Amino acid sequence: MAAPLADRIRPQTLDQIVGQRHLLGEGRPLRRIIESGEIPNLVFYGPSGVGKTTLASIIAKRTKKHLCKLNGTSASTADIREVVSKVGTLEAVNGILLYLDEIQYFNKKQQQTLLEFIENGDITLIASTTENPYFYVYNAILSRSTVFEFKTVAPEEIVPAVERAFHILSEEQGKPVEAEEAALHRIAFACGGDVRKAMNAAELCTLAAPETDGVLHVSAQLAAELTQSSAPRYDREGDEHYDIVSAYQKSMRGSDPDAALHYLARLLAAGDLPSACRRLMVCACEDVGLAYPQIIPIVKAAVDAAQMVGLPEARIPLADAVILVCQAPKSNTGEASIDAALTDVQAGKIGSVPRQLQNKHYDGEDAARKGQFYKYPHAFPNHWVAQQYLPNILQGTVYYTPGDNKFEQSFATYWERVKGKKPQAQK
Structure with a gap:
């Protein structure tokens, strides 16, 4: 059976490699390293099909090293030791270049097995990964290697x-x-x-x-x-997934409906309806929020409709909701306020709940003042009365500052009149 065309016509020189000019163009660092003939341990990071394996083969030929290939999905520690056994043999008289594809699938013990041999120079390691190496590759290997990022080819x-x-x-x-x-x-x-x-x-x-x-x-x-069935590059557990959903939400936050629809289309083309719905719902709450409070039930209804009808029809209510979120005024005061409150709680600034707010109707013998003294706001004009709500340690703390949109400003104006004080200006 003939090998795939991609293998039959694999480039034989650096100039034949498609793309990666930022690494392999004239005068670029990786090209200079390769042309020097002194190859350090390298980690190639980037999507599949962009030249990582091809470049490793070219490096092996240029340096006349014996090329051994292993794949992290199937190789074992025994396979590593078999490669090591070739050190110093006639087969590998100029040294061994080990190309380890998908190194992220090697566990810590397997990666540690490599250390001794790449450290003493018996083996030159070129590892490739489609995932961020700083998350998946053992630090000791990273510290002995140089990482180069390969880009998707235009x-x-x-x-x-x-x-x-x-x-x-x-x-x-x-x-x-x-x-x-x-x-x-x-x-x-x-x-x-x-x-x-x-x-x-x-x-x-x-x-x-x-x-x-x-x-x-x-x-x-x-x-x-x-x-037509060639799905866009996407891996629900990989970097590409997180890049796309991040770009999706940031495009909505940035009020760019065209970009947001593009990333929505990529999620839907990959069949990832859950991520499309979840990020849309989060964006409605986090980035529009109190600037247009009605958007939350509207987007929730669109998400429910999308999940009910499924793909491909789900694209319609989701597109409506994405455009609405993009075009809506923005405010993150809700998120900022709860995050500020959580920061205090996590720092231990909690204090006791004020007596008048506690859920009890009796006093202990140590209570200097008997009675709860809670004031029921609905019994007062405008359904409000001044009383202490925050614990003593937090009195005067302000977590929420109204945004500069019409909804929050209208509420602020109302409470300014009721409470007889001017709300703080937007920071």
């Missing part, structure tokens, strides 16, 4: 690679493969920045292309049909 950089793929496929098929310009762009844009996925899509299009007069024709329609 579609315009992938188009030439797709053209090259069709050229090679034409040679392999023994007949011309003609791809429409629109087909090239469709494949490049549909792969979500994953070059490997683009190569596989090109191969699939070639296999499915109709033949006319000995020529295989790849139309834009064929490319669309074969790439």
Whole structure:
């Protein structure tokens, strides 16, 4: 069985690698390190299909080191020891370069096993991960390695690679493969920045292309049909998930409906309805809040409707609610106020509940003044009466300061009149 096209046409030089110019462009640090021939331990961090494995192979060839590949999802400590057993042999006369893919799946003990050998220089480690290495890689390995972040490859950089793929496929098929310009762009844009996925899509299009007069024709329609199920890059447990939901909420907070709808679409395309609903509900409370209090039940109704009808129809009430949140005035006074109160509580500033607020109707022998003396606000004009509510230690503390929106200002004006004092200005 033939290897996938992405493996058959894997770049052989640094200049053939698609994207990553910030790392491999002329004069960039990683390129200078590679060209020096003295390779330190490295950690490549970034999404799949962007050249991490390819670069490790190129480094091994340039340094003439024996390349060993392990995958963190399946490799064991015994596999590491087998690699170590090759140290000093004729097979690895110039040293060993161990490429450990998905290192985040190695447990702490397995990662510790590597330390002795990468520290004494017997093995040069290049580890790759799709997750943030500072969260998943053992600190002792990080301190002995240099981390380089690989970026998602832009579609315009992938188009030439797709053209090259069709050229090679034409040679392999023994007949011309003609791809429409629109087909090239469709494949490049549909792969979500994953070059490997683009190569596989090109191969699939070639296999499915109709033949006319000995020529295989790849139309834009064929490319669309074969790439339409190509889901955007997304992992519900990985960095990409948290990046998307963060961008989703920050776009709503920033009142940008177009960006918010884009990230909503990415969540829904990945089938992540729960995250789309949860962040929307949080944003309505946290970022709109008291500037438009009615938005909370409105968004809750939209979320309930979305969960009731499910996808794909759920996109409609969610889009309505996302646009409403974006366009609504903003206030975070509710969040800021409760956070300030929590800070005091966590710092131990609590004190005893004032006697008049306690839930008891008797006094102990030690009570200097008998009676609860609670004043029922509804028995007074405007349903308010001055009395102490905060514990003694917190008297005078202000957690809530009205925002500068019309709702909070109207409430503040009302209580200024009732209480006979001017509310504090917005900070």
